[in-house]
Amino acid sequence: MRRRTPEVVVYTRQxxxxxxxxxxxxxxxxxxxxVAxxxxxxxxxxxxxxxxxxxxxxxxxxGREHDHWRVDEERLRAALGRRPAR
Incomplete structure (x- = not known):
């Protein structure tokens, strides 16, 4: 079974x-x-x-809140379930 690609939204303001x-x-x-x-x-x-x-x-x-204020790159990668190709 193929895993669905996650979608990420960043809520912002000017x-x-x-x-x-x-x-x-x-x-x-x-x-x-x-990832979209x-x-x-x-x-x-x-x-x-x-x-x-x-x-x-x-x-x-x-659809689930992940971070507020700052983005921890490693935590984001872990949540998306993949690591960059090396």
Missing amino acids: GCHLCTDAIATVRRVCAELG MHTVDIDTDPDLQARYTTLVPVTVID
Whole structure:
């Protein structure tokens, strides 16, 4: 049985320096592992803004919150279940 490829979402907002750092890390890791990722600006949705206002960036993997504020690359790789090719 083939394992489904995970999807990663990073919830962000404009002017957030932690968001910039998190997006760069997530984008690089996802590109290496062939995992889909996208970003969502929480300020475009009142419900997301209320939920995540002080937590951004928030990294979500397959609908489950994974990290807030900073992304630990090794923890992200472990959650995605794969290591980079060496």
